[in-house]
Amino acid sequence: MNAGELLSLCKRRGFVWPSFEIYGGVAGMYDFGPLGSALKDNIVAVWRDAYKRGEGFVEIDSPTVNPEAVFKASGHLDEFSDYVVQCRGCREPFRADHLVDGLHPNPDTLDAEALKGLMVENGIVCPDCQGELGEVEDFNLMFKTSIGPGSNRAGYLRPETAQGIFVNFPHLYRYNREKLPLGVIQHGRGYRNEISPRQGIIRLREFNMMEVELFVDPEDKSWPRFAAVADETLRLVPEDGSERELRLSQAVEEGVIANDVLAYFIWLTKGLLERMGVDGARLRFRQHLKDEMAHYAMDCWDAEVLLSYGWTEVVGIADRGCWDLSQHAAWSNEEMVHFKRFDEPREVERAALKANYRGLGPMFKGEAKEVARLIEQRSPDDVSDGVLTVEKDGVQLEVPDSLFEAVTVKEKVTGERVVPHVIEPSHGLDRIFYTVLEHAYRREEDYTVLALRPEMAPIKAGVFPLMARDGLDEKAQEVFAMLTEEGMEAFYDDSGSIGKRYARMDEVGTPWCVTVDYETLEEGRGLKGTVTVRDRDSSEQRRVAISELAATLKSLLKGADFAKI
RNA sequence: GCGACUGUAGUCUAGUGGUUAGGACCGGGGCUUCCCAAGCCUCUAACCCGGGUUCGAAUCCCGGCAGUCGCACCA
Incomplete structure (x- = not known):
């Protein structure tokens, strides 16, 4: 079949329409018509059923406009805000800040004009072909806006719904009675100002996602239901490029898939997609190559479906490690941790410093208490040549060892704080929508049937x-x-x-x-x-x-x- | 963003400087019809947008928008 036939059916019957068509349309934006809107809802309903009812995850709904800080922390701002310059000759694109490396103490801070100026001054040419370079352009794939009157507070349309879940981790963790694992789902719109939207509904500038964030103990990536599905098979394409049909247990034992929980959710994804009407014979799971993986991911598998466009990613299942929570913790100063209680409290011996109040009083008078506190924050390792240096109000104080003593303290520790790891199955709703239609499309002579699974039918x-x-x-x-x-x-x-x-x-x-x-x-x-x-x-x-x-x-x-x- | 090609009713398409812009399907109304796109009558409906050339532009030129393909991009 060809995509054009199906797109034509979609337009005629009211599944999807190009947006703003009376004004010439906008690339990468589509409207869902009455039937499309219903089909989309049915897909969301099945996804919600699988995760919310099936796995006991909880659902939230957060804003599409986010303040700048969110994306500074997530890394999207840096990752997306590259200045790029293209060679007029060979058309190879380059990061402008990389080309002026060494010509400026901090090229990252320069804007397009400054970068261009610096390149002109220094006669920078194309590193590949020595051709002339074009204008410096800002390649920010996030849509920018401002929050409130004036333009004081920058905001961005979210490129993924996931951040809305991460920033709510403290609330969600308490909601879940401070226990892991904690599964959270959210579906909604995301925005990427794609350079070149293509292939109909496959790459959009405004698109729909169904995202799942599962927070797990970093030291325990097992999964209770794994045993029940261990003998099920998956069609896998590991990073070595081979294609293999493996049982889940095999895949984990051989180290093809990193852990039980990742394997379980790959299996769950397979069942979910098939329930939606994706043809199992045209479905496989491909592991990301090391250089293909996002900056934060530890392991990542894409569910790929065979479409008339070729193999196309519809779901990404990534182990994001502790990246997201660590980043938000660092930028927001909020604790983003799980308190992991030990089975039994442990007695721990720790080397510490104990302040000598009797000596500190006369020397520091009213400030003695504060100095004592500073001393006790440090450890015996910080003492050199019998002197401890502490900083108070920006002033270095040298404290002689007569004013403190090294002691061993016994502490009862009831648990430890760990940053949960995140397993993220992220579903491209629009792509699944298209796949469901294409895999259901049957045509004989001039007769067309959409063999949608009844559950999906509008x-x-x-x-x-x-x-x-x-x-x-x-x-x-x-x-x-x-x-x-x-x-x-x-x-x-x-x-x-x-x-x-x-x-x-x-x-x-x-x-x-x-x-x-x-x-x-x-x-x-x-x-x-x-x-x-x-x-x-x-x-x-x-x-x-x-x-x-x-x-x-x-x-x-x-x-x-x-x-x- | 670059290059090539393309843009005519809801859909598919004919039309290469002067046409009432033609057809098919779909859709609406009517007739007919006792279960799988039957038939007949009838109606609605289009030259992507903006400039230019020309007495005259769907047709030629320029720009924009959109689409297809290739390159690049795709966290």
């Missing part, structure tokens, strides 16, 4: 009168109202021939169609009559009593076999 049932007359239409309206009342997404249609109506529903992935015919009327009023239920994939039909219809459709939705109803 419309669960089409409701038709066989003829739009003789009371069949009124009866069908009743059936439609009944299904709607039961909470089913149904769609009423009485135009054109019955075949045309089936075809319309097939094209948008509706799994079942209900037809009211003359037999229905003969069988009496109320719920007594029967209707035909037609299955999209087999195009077979069964007669079902109207009184049973909602229950039957619901059981089909849960996976009942159509042939057995």
Whole structure:
């Protein structure tokens, strides 16, 4: 198939539309139409079900505009704010600050103009081909804004939802009664001012993510449910480039996947994607190469699906280590730690300094108490040649050893503080959305069917009168109202021939169609009559009593076999 | 951001300087039709935007926007 056919269907039927089309459109932005919006919600619902209900994770929702500090801490500001200059000859791009290395004490602090000036002064040319260099350009892939009136406080549209979870770690940790593991999910929009959005909905400037952050004990990356799935297999492409079908237990034992918890969530991702309708035969997990990995990641696996565009990343499952929490702790001065209680409190002997108050008093008068405190913060290792140097109000004080003594203190330690490690399965919702459609797309001759899994289908049932007359239409309206009342997404249609109506529903992935015919009327009023239920994939039909219809459709939705109803 | 190609109803497309801008599908209305895009009648609906050349531009030129492909980018 080609992507154009599917994109055309998406536009015609109301799955996705290019945004702002009446004004010429904006690259990398798409609207979800009525059916697309429903499909997107269904994907989110399955993801939420798997993590929130299935794994007991908690969900939050945080702002898309974040203050600058968040991205200073996360590293995004530095990573994204490169000044780049491109060679006019060979077109190779270079980091401008790297080209002027050594010509300025701190090239990082220069702006584009200063960098350009410095390069012109020093006659810098392309390191590769000695060609002339173009203008210095700011390559900041984050959208910048300002918070509040004036432009005092810089803000950025978040490039990922993850930071909203990390900055809330202290709240979440308390919410979880100070226990690990702690799983948190968030879905929402993210923004990256991509240089060149491509391939329809695959690379967007404003996109949807479903992110999961699992905080675990850095010394314990086991997972209680791992044993239950240890014999399941995964199609893996480790960094050596080989492709292997491995059992989870094998993969961890052989060191292909770093630990149990990472392996478990790779397995969970596989099940999740297949439940959404991703074809298992077109799904694999590829390990990031060392140089491909984000600055913070310890290990990272991408779920890749085969699309008409080629293998495409849809989920990234990374072990981010302690990077995020450590960074936010350092920049915010908040503690971002887990207090890991020992099974039994431990007696620990520690070398310490004890102040000699009797000697300090006369010498330092009113400041003696403060000096004593400074002394006791230090350890015997800090003493050299019988003198301890402490700093008080910016002044160095030399304290002779007559004013303190080295002692051994016994302390009871009930636990230790550790920075949790983060396992992050991060899902590209728009890409999954596209994959679900492409993997469901079937075309024979001129007939198109979207074989969406029923759980994904925006419309669960089409409701038709066989003829739009003789009371069949009124009866069908009743059936439609009944299904709607039961909470089913149904769609009423009485135009054109019955075949045309089936075809319309097939094209948008509706799994079942209900037809009211003359037999229905003969069988009496109320719920007594029967209707035909037609299955999209087999195009077979069964007669079902109207009184049973909602229950039957619901059981089909849960996976009942159509042939057995 | 660079290069090549492209932009006509909702969709697919014909039209290479003067056309009532043609067709097909879809969609709306009607007739017909007792279960898989049948048929008939009928209707709606388009030259991406802005400049220029020309008596006259969908058509030629320039710029923008958007798309496809390649290069680069993709934390």
